[in-house]
Amino acid sequence: xxNTKVARSEQTRRRIYEAAxxxxxxxxxxxxxxxxxAARAGVATGAAYYYxxxxxxxxxxxxxxxxxxxxxxxxxxxxxxxxxxxxxxxARYTEVKLEAFAPNRAxxxxxxxxxxxxxxxxxxxxxxxxxxxxxDMAWLAKMVADQGLxxxxxxxxxxxxxxxxxxxxxxWLIDExxxxxxxxxxxxxxxxxxxxxxxxxxxxxxxxxxxxxxELIEIVRGVV
Amino acid sequence: xxNTKVARSEQTRRRIYEAAxxxxxxxxxxxxxxxxxAARAGVATGAAYYYxxxxxxxxxxxxxxxxxxxxxxxxxxxxxxxxxxxxxxxARYTEVKLEAFAPNRAxxxxxxxxxxxxxxxxxxxxxxxxxxxxxDMAWLAKMVADQGLxxxxxxxxxxxxxxxxxxxxxxWLIDExxxxxxxxxxxxxxxxxxxxxxxxxxxxxxxxxxxxxxELIEIVRGVV
DNA sequence: AGTCTGGGCTGAACATGTTCAACACTAAAG
DNA sequence: CTTTAGTGTTGAACATGTTCAGCCCAGACT
Numbered sequence: 426x427x428n429t430k431v432a433r434s435e436q437t438r439r440r441i442y443e444a445a446x447x448x449x450x451x452x453x454x455x456x457x458x459x460x461x462x463a464a465r466a467g468v469a470t471g472a473a474y475y476y477x478x479x480x481x482x483x484x485x486x487x488x489x490x491x492x493x494x495x496x497x498x499x500x501x502x503x504x505x506x507x508x509x510x511x512x513x514x515x516a517r518y519t520e521v522k523l524e525a526f527a528p529n530r531a532x533x534x535x536x537x538x539x540x541x542x543x544x545x546x547x548x549x550x551x552x553x554x555x556x557x558x559x560x561d562m563a564w565l566a567k568m569v570a571d572q573g574l575x576x577x578x579x580x581x582x583x584x585x586x587x588x589x590x591x592x593x594x595x596x597w598l599i600d601e602x603x604x605x606x607x608x609x610x611x612x613x614x615x616x617x618x619x620x621x622x623x624x625x626x627x628x629x630x631x632x633x634x635x636x637x638x639x640e641l642i643e644i645v646r647g648v649v
Numbered sequence: 650x651x652n653t654k655v656a657r658s659e660q661t662r663r664r665i666y667e668a669a670x671x672x673x674x675x676x677x678x679x680x681x682x683x684x685x686x687a688a689r690a691g692v693a694t695g696a697a698y699y700y701x702x703x704x705x706x707x708x709x710x711x712x713x714x715x716x717x718x719x720x721x722x723x724x725x726x727x728x729x730x731x732x733x734x735x736x737x738x739x740a741r742y743t744e745v746k747l748e749a750f751a752p753n754r755a756x757x758x759x760x761x762x763x764x765x766x767x768x769x770x771x772x773x774x775x776x777x778x779x780x781x782x783x784x785d786m787a788w789l790a791k792m793v794a795d796q797g798l799x800x801x802x803x804x805x806x807x808x809x810x811x812x813x814x815x816x817x818x819x820x821w822l823i824d825e826x827x828x829x830x831x832x833x834x835x836x837x838x839x840x841x842x843x844x845x846x847x848x849x850x851x852x853x854x855x856x857x858x859x860x861x862x863x864e865l866i867e868i869v870r871g872v873v
Numbered sequence: 874a875g876t877c878t879g880g881g882c883t884g885a886a887c888a889t890g891t892t893c894a895a896c897a898c899t900a901a902a903g
Numbered sequence: 904c905t906t907t908a909g910t911g912t913t914g915a916a917c918a919t920g921t922t923c924a925g926c927c928c929a930g931a932c933t
Binding site: 661 | 915
Binding site for chain 4: 433458459460470471474479480
């Protein structure tokens with residue numbers, strides 16, 4: 426039957442995935458070999474490559490799974506009714522991500538390696554991750570939809586906020602303070618600052634500086 | 650004689666270095682093997698490891714050499730007499746770096762791989778690169794010494810400017826526009842913006858927002 | 874039932890960064 | 904001149920990510 430075959434295959438894929446994540450958590454990404462992962466999953470080395478392109482792509486699979494699971498939380502954070510101030514929504518949005526990633530923080534650090542190179546398939550800026558990035562930006566657009574932002578800035582705000590929250594996540598990955606306390610602090614202060622800046626951008630007085638900001642954003646978005 | 654021995658050793662090191670850089674430029678970092686480098690230098694594979702810890706560390710050696718050679722240029726850019734506005738000094742300072750790196754831009758991209766992880770020996774944020782970072786910050790401190798910046802912000806300004814120029818360099822590394830035209834544009838606009846912000850920071854009116862900025866800077870500097 | 878087919882899986886082979894025990898050679902000491 | 908010591912050099916061996924030619928077998932087809 427077609428079904429049992431697919432089911433069996435999916436079961437093997439899952440066994441490899443779970444074995445890999447467990448090993449990564451126990452020994453770290455670098456220290457875990459593909460042979461060890463395969464052995465732990467009870468398959469030959471090659472089987473891991475039948476299901477995953479590379480060692481990094483297993484981490485990527487976790488990233489995608491975690492990302493899918495957090496969608497509900499992200500939606501709730503982005504649109505919690507008009508009562509919640511923007512600052513709180515933004516902070517909450519980023520917190521949802523950190524909470525979802527937390528159990529495998531050390532594992533995700535592996536992605537940091539290639540994170541800076543947009544050509545890499547596992548870069549948050551790369552083409553392969555575009556769907557997730559765009560969905561993220563759609564949430565963020567919803568988050569600021571009711572803010573009455575100026576016409577020239579508005580189209581860029583989701584991308585800017587996306588970069589903001591990605592920056593926080595990266596900071597969190599390298600933050601070695603106890604319980605990543607520093608990141609929480611940064612999130613609290615920076616979310617307030619970003620929200621404030623967005624409010625200020627609505628004042629007619631700030632138009633000249635807003636023009637420069639938009640210009641900078643457009644240059645950066647043209648490359649990244 | 651002691652001298653000839655050292656000289657011969659240094660000659661071998663240099664041969665390996667030149668062979669590696671030439672190969673990197675021709676075929677790229679990833680595509681060049683240590684065996685190819687050694688062969689090109691006319692030595693056995695192991696010899697390369699006698700002189701360099703790893704493949705990346707050869708790139709690091711180039712980085713350090715280029716950095717040493719650009720010191721004069723950096724000093725001139727940082728302190729060109731009171732006539733040159735801060736904006737121009739900052740842009741020139743960063744340009745000096747880009748010009749020095751330019752012939753091996755593709756080679757330096759290899760450092761981007763580990764650039765995000767401060768634990769890596771080849772990270773611009775790591776302990777191994779601290780001397781260069783601090784010398785850089787000394788130039789930048791000199792650059793703004795005559796600007797009369799507010800007491801609370803002043804101690805952080807060199808570090809902020811260092812991050813600024815490092816950001817431009819990284820942007821330049823991933824910038825695929827023709828001749829990295831985008832980076833030039835970004836440098837022009839952003840240097841003006843940074844200089845403007847520093848001037849604005851002197852206005853008593855901006856004290857509250859400056860407090861927030863300082864708070865953010867202190868959190869980030871505590872981790873990075 | 875026998876045969877065929879294609880996805881799932883195997884494990885040896887490969888490429889390459891890196892290590893290391895052994896060797897070579899130079900220069901100082903005896 | 905011989906011995907000694909230590910730097911410089913070798914190349915095989917190792918570890919590990921990745922590839923690949925082929926085997927296995929469930930299920931479709933005759």
